[in-house]
Amino acid sequence: MEDYAQPSAANLGGEIMKSRLLPQPMPPYIVEFPDVIGRIQQTGAFHGSPHGRPNHVILNEYLPGQGIMPHEDGPSYHPVVATLSLGSHAVFHYYAYKAGDGAQEGQETTAAMNGQGRPIDPAPVASVLLEPRSLIITTGALYVNHLHGIDEVEEDAFPAPGAAPGPSPAIANVGRLGSDATRRVVQDGGILRREARYSLTCRDVARVMSAAGLAVGLRR
Numbered sequence: 001m002e003d004y005a006q007p008s009a010a011n012l013g014g015e016i017m018k019s020r021l022l023p024q025p026m027p028p029y030i031v032e033f034p035d036v037i038g039r040i041q042q043t044g045a046f047h048g049s050p051h052g053r054p055n056h057v058i059l060n061e062y063l064p065g066q067g068i069m070p071h072e073d074g075p076s077y078h079p080v081v082a083t084l085s086l087g088s089h090a091v092f093h094y095y096a097y098k099a100g101d102g103a104q105e106g107q108e109t110t111a112a113m114n115g116q117g118r119p120i121d122p123a124p125v126a127s128v129l130l131e132p133r134s135l136i137i138t139t140g141a142l143y144v145n146h147l148h149g150i151d152e153v154e155e156d157a158f159p160a161p162g163a164a165p166g167p168s169p170a171i172a173n174v175g176r177l178g179s180d181a182t183r184r185v186v187q188d189g190g191i192l193r194r195e196a197r198y199s200l201t202c203r204d205v206a207r208v209m210s211a212a213g214l215a216v217g218l219r220r
């Protein structure tokens with residue numbers, strides 16, 4: 001959707017041009033203290049990635065009411081993404097494409113389409129509540145043939161048990177939430193208001209422009 005209230009973003013570790021990383025030094029808070037990259041590396045999630053650790057981080061700021069439309073992260077990255085949430089919670093939805101080959105003539109065109117017009121099943125395959133200071137690692141089929149997104153809402157509403165199903169689907173990680181208060185709201189029904197959220201989306205860009213390649217690129 002073009003009218004999605006997009007977060008403000010900054011690239012850390014360099015810009016990606018034509019699927020290659022044009023590297024830049026990471027800021028100290030990423031590689032020194034609290035050493036986000038080193039600590040993500042310790043999870044083992046990047047053992048099989050080209051550089052064994054993330055080499056690129058997108059810092060996003062979401063104000064209440066901002067989200068990110070369902071999308072795939074694409075093939076420039078090794079298919080593992082570690083997302084650190086800071087500040088506010090968010091509800092992260094994973095979506096599947098609708099069965100079939102994609103858009104057909106005369107088919108309804110809705111927001112539930114990706115950029116190529118491939119229809120997306122609007123019912124998430126899974127929804128996860130991302131708590132502040134939590135890390136979620138997305139890989140496998142959820143990376144390569146699913147989409148993910150965050151609704152652009154100012155609050156997330158959770159229906160009370162037995163109530164008519166609300167707009168929020170079941171939260172897959174309800175049993176693993178760190179905050180008892182948050183778990184009660186999700187289980188018993190209630191509202192979590194979004195505050196400002198800062199996310200660090202950490203990935204490994206397989207192809208990195210070398211200094212030599214860069215010099216050639218600059219001479220052109």
Ligand SMILES: O=C(O)CCC(=O)C(=O)O
Nearest residue numbers: 058060068073083199201
């Ligand atoms: O901010 C988030 O948690 C998601 C960001 C995201 O999906 C992306 O940058 O590709």
Ligand SMILES: [Fe+2]
Nearest residue numbers: 071072073148
């Ligand atoms: Fe993404």
